[in-house]
Amino acid sequence: MTDQITTDEPVYVVEDLIAQDIDAYLDIHQHKSMLRFITCGSVDDGKSTLIGRLLYDSKMIFEDQLAALENDSKKVGTQGQEIDFALLVDGLAAEREQGITIDVAYRFFNTEKRKFIVADCPGHEQYTRNMVTGASTADLAVILIDARKGVLVQTRRHSYLCHLIGIKNIVLAVNKMDLVDYEHAVFDAIVKDYTEFARSIGIENFTAMPISGYKGDNITARSPNTPWYKGPTLVDHLETVEVLSSVDADKPLRLPVQWVNRPNLDFRGFSGLIATGSVKPGDAVRVLPSGKTSTVSRVVTLDGDLDEAVAGQSVTVCFEDEIDCSRGDVIATADNPPQAADQFEATLVWLNDDAMHVGRAYWLKLGTQTVSVTVQQPKYVVNVNTMEHLAAKTLDLNAIGVAEITTDRAIVFEPYADSRTLGGFILIDKITNATVAAGMINFSLRRAQNVHWQALEVGREAHAALKNQKPAVLWFTGLSGSGKSTVANLVEKKLHALGKHTFLLDGDNVRHGLNKDLGFTEADRIENIRRVGEVARLMTDAGLIVLTAFISPFRAEREMVRGLLPEGEFYEIFIDTPLEEAERRDVKGLYKKARSGQLKNFTGIDSPYEAPEHPAVRIDTTRQSPEDAADLIVDLLLGAS
Structure with a gap:
């Protein structure tokens, strides 16, 4: 029995040691720091191959994945290499077929010293918005350059965006050195060229290294092919660089x-x-x-x-x-709070296929705050090749520009240079819910601090009580010639006869005074409705029932006006007259001019009309008389009062 005890005891001790070692290992692994980084650069600079190599060398590929990868590599015809590392990251069928990256691919791996999340960003210009998404949370950027091609347009674009987004740690990875025979002079020339550009955009420091994602040179181990390079390997640098969270x-x-x-x-x-x-x-x-x-x-x-x-x-x-x-x-x-303001200068990166609409209301999401915002005409857009500031009336897809923005209420912020969380935002289209832009607050405008709401003793409730009515906006919308003004006039006459206090804002009349400086471009139409919406809101503050007769072709602007008013005070009235009928009437001869090309941006001809989806009232003037339509609207309004 003693012998048995003596024999068993060392086994227990070994098991205890193993358990302790596992616990220690898990504890160390759990408390490793995390580095988020991106790879970016021009098309076919080897970004996906580099990440595949990192995953492979860090043993982050399961056997079944490796077998599938080897099989896929044979299908795509990889020459001289058993594994095409790019296939580890390029998951979309379209990416594999074309040999390019389209979407942002996120991958996790770890070493003995640190955990990593890497985003492989696409190189094509049309996917710049995807690159911005990947860079928004990164602590470091690996900017790849094909040693055969040097610094390209997209290299400059991605470098500028990385700097703009606030990535402080930049690695310039001169890739495919094996294809230029590891020439020191080639590496030096590229670094010199990039240094000049980097300084012009404000990048003072970066780490340059010669690598080959294909061969593995200077990725995890120093390469004998570059004895002239004395710097760290890529993995050494990633393991030791300071992360943003510590700052x-x-x-x-x-x-x-x-x-x-x-x-x-x-x-x-x-x-x-x-x-x-x-x-x-x-x-x-x-x-x-x-x-x-x-x-x-x-x-x-x-x-x-x-x-x-x-x-x-x-x-x-x-x-x-x-x-x-x-x-x-x-x-x-308490003694060092951020600021609050409602007007800012901001840098915008436009991410939507449709150009920015100046004056249109978008949702702005900053941290956990969501507010309505309008964007003014850009002060300038940036030419990423020359860093020139160019005049522009709007922002197109992938454009980078500076503009003033105004929110509908004060938001808590800090300049983006001081805080990504309180300085970075996105813009969202109110109708489609698509993210249309990424933005960075530069500073609040001085007038935002100098203009304050004045407390008034007599409010809108008192004005409405004096008039014995509930304020409202009856918003008549429809094509030119649909009969908006006719029906609105009849409604006002009936309300006036009932002792109601009203005011009618008509599209043509307003353009003789308040909006005489506006034309009929899309931007001017948006500004036209914005001004009318603000006037209508002020009139409801005075307790009035406001009637407006405007084509108001865009849903976003009609929804913007709805958002200015308390719940239940905005009635969207769709005068639904078919284009053929409106054109047949053509009282003002406008359709004839538009058809002949004399009148540009005419709604229904060469400018769109977005019909209401859920109007409070829909009037079909081909079936309902103006009198019947007016009675229906008055009954609706008084029934809700």
Whole structure:
């Protein structure tokens, strides 16, 4: 029995040691720092091949994946190499067929020292928007250059975008050195050329290295083919470079509130991801934009309370006082808060196939804040080849420009150079919900700080009570000649006879005064409706029932006006007259001129009309008389009052 005990004991000890080693290994792996980086550059510079090589060399490919990869490599006819590493990343069928990257591909791998998420960004100019998406969360950019081709247009574009987005760590990877016989002079010439360009756009420092993704030179091990290169390998550099989160931890607290956490009556906290700084119980904080102050009582996580939380952690913060705080607010250091404003200069990267509409209202999403915003005509667009500032009336796909923007209420922000979270935003089309632009706030405009709302003693409720009516906007829309003005006039006459206080804004009349400076381009039409919408809102503040008769061809602008008014005060009335009937009437002779080319941008002929999808009233003037239509609208309005 003693012998048996003696024999078994070492086994237990070994098992304990193995368990301890596994626990230690898992603990070390769990607490490794994370680096997010992108690969970018021009078409066929070897971005996907490089990432495939990193995944392969870091043993992040399963046996079945490797077998499938070898099989796919044979199908695409890879010559002189058993594995086409690019196929590890190019997952779309179209990418494999064309040998290019279209979408952004994210891959995870790790080494002994660090964990990585890499985004393989497409090189084609038409996919620049995909590259911006990948770069938006990156700490480092690997900009590849084909050693045979040198610095190209897309190299410059991607470098400028990386700098614009705020990526501080740039690696210039001169790839395919094996195809130029590892010539030192070729490498030096490319680095010199890139250095001149980099300095012109504000990139002061970058790390240049000669590599071959195909052969593996200077990727994970120093290559004997480049004895003249004394710098680090790519993996060595990725493992040791400083990540953004470590810098953010030293900044003042910025915690955008994502959710008010109230599971029961005994708990109320404010949840979100700490963008910068740290927070602990006892800290004095300020909630923006209200400016209310309090003291942190608890920092709560699913695993229990924390003594301190830092940038990059998701937490719930509780206050000692019951102050108002909701989604979109920002919890900040009390004595060093961010600003709040509603007018800014911003840099925009346009990501949509349709050009930007000056004056149109878009959704702006910044952190957890979502507001309505209008964009003015760009001050200039940037030529990424020459860095020239060029005049422009709008922004087209992939254009980079600077413009002034105005939000419908003050938002909490910091310049993008100081904070990606509170300085970077996206623009969303209100109708399609498509993301149309990425933006970076440069600074708030001085007038945003100098102009304030004046508190008035007599408000809209008092004005409406004096007139004994509910304010409303009856928005008549339809083609030219549809009968908008005719029906609107009849409605106003009937309301006036009933003792209601009204005012009719007619499209032609407004263009004689308020909007006499506007033409009929798409941008001018948008501005025309924006101004009329603001006037209509002011008139409802005075307690009036406002009738407007405008073609107002675009849904986005009609929805913009709806958004200016309280719920239930905007009635969209669609005067639905077929184009053939409106053209047959042609009282003003406008259709005839448009057909002959004398009148440009005419709605229904060479400019679109977007019919309402869910109008409050639809009037078919081919079946309903103007009198019947007017009675229907009056009954609807009075029935809702």
